[in-house]
Amino acid sequence: MSETTAHPAAARLGIPRQTTAPTEGRAEAEQLAGTPAEWELKKDRGSTTVWKVTGPVGQWALKIGRSEDAAVVAREAEVLRRIATVPTTSYGARSKSGRTSDSAWQLTPWLEGPSTWEAFRPVRDGGTDRAQALAAAVDLAAAVGALHQSGWVHGDVQPHHSIHARGGVRLIGCSWAWHLKLPPSYASHSGLLHLMSPELMQRVESEQRPIAPSQPDETYALAAGLWWAATNSWPLDYAHLGIDPATFTAKGLREVLVRRWPPLGRISAWPQLEEVLRAVLTARPSERPSALHLAQWLRSLPS
Incomplete structure (x- = not known):
């Protein structure tokens, strides 16, 4: 599957919006979710993006922080490693993370359900x-x-x-x-x-x-x-x-x-x-x- 796919919400509204899979954490996400993987941009706040990665093996959330938000994402990755023994944040035990020169990323299982x-x-x-x-x-x-x-x-x-x-x-x-x-x-x-x-x-x-x-x-x-x-x-x-x-x-x-x-x-x-x-x-x-x-x-x- 191509790394560029139409955004589902945009497609429903008839808007030809495209999203491109990021490079940070991509290999790890596709290893966990399986391939071919579908990439859906769920949140875009400039320096921070959140992707939903869906593959034949599972669904994962990839959060990427760039520039000043890199440190924020890196700290959350550290928190999730330490707090994984608490039931409400136990999903952190399966998290993965990494750094580049100007960004940080973390992978967590996609949590299905209403806020x-x-x-x-x-x-x-x-x-x-x-x-x-x-x-x-x-x-x-x-x-x-x-x-x-x-x-x-x-x-x-x-x-x-x-x-x-x-x-x-x-x-x-x-x-x-x-x-x-x-x-x-x-x-x-x-x-x-x-x-x-x-x-x-x-x-x-x-x-x-x-x-x-x-x-x-x-x-x-x-x-x-x-x-x-x-x-x-x-x-x-x-x-x-x-x-x-x-x-x-x-x-x-x-x-x-x-x-x-x-x-x-x-x-x-x-x-x-x-x-x-x-x-x-x-x-x-x-x-x-x-x-x-x-x-x-x-x-x-x-x-």
């Missing part, structure tokens, strides 16, 4: 069937809790970084994960700004480095991410401050928030979920429930 964000789509669309979303929320909270019990912090928990596969939740996007035996990275931005706890934002603005998101910080991000997944809105009511967060740089918005923290919005369509998430998001850091406690609370909700 937490996708599992919440019926809720965001106004549907009344919440069973899939609630089950995904419980499973994600339990997965993050299990990760914390192992001594790890993911560093970038959000509803797009969890895949609900047949064997259970798998956490992806692990570049900034840290452990006592693998210190946090100086390059970490501590996760998505809109999901940051107030105390983590204070530490980021203090310019202390490296920033090490704590497990309570991560429980906050978990609850904030579920709020976002349910509403397609950030948990904080920025309108209360009279601002549009999209018009600010990250630093500019942090400077506003460290001076004045807005109240939470509402989850009008699912008040029971709002009550549980609000309890986490408004708790003092020392009193914030753990991810496992959040999982227990979510299990008690009617779907």
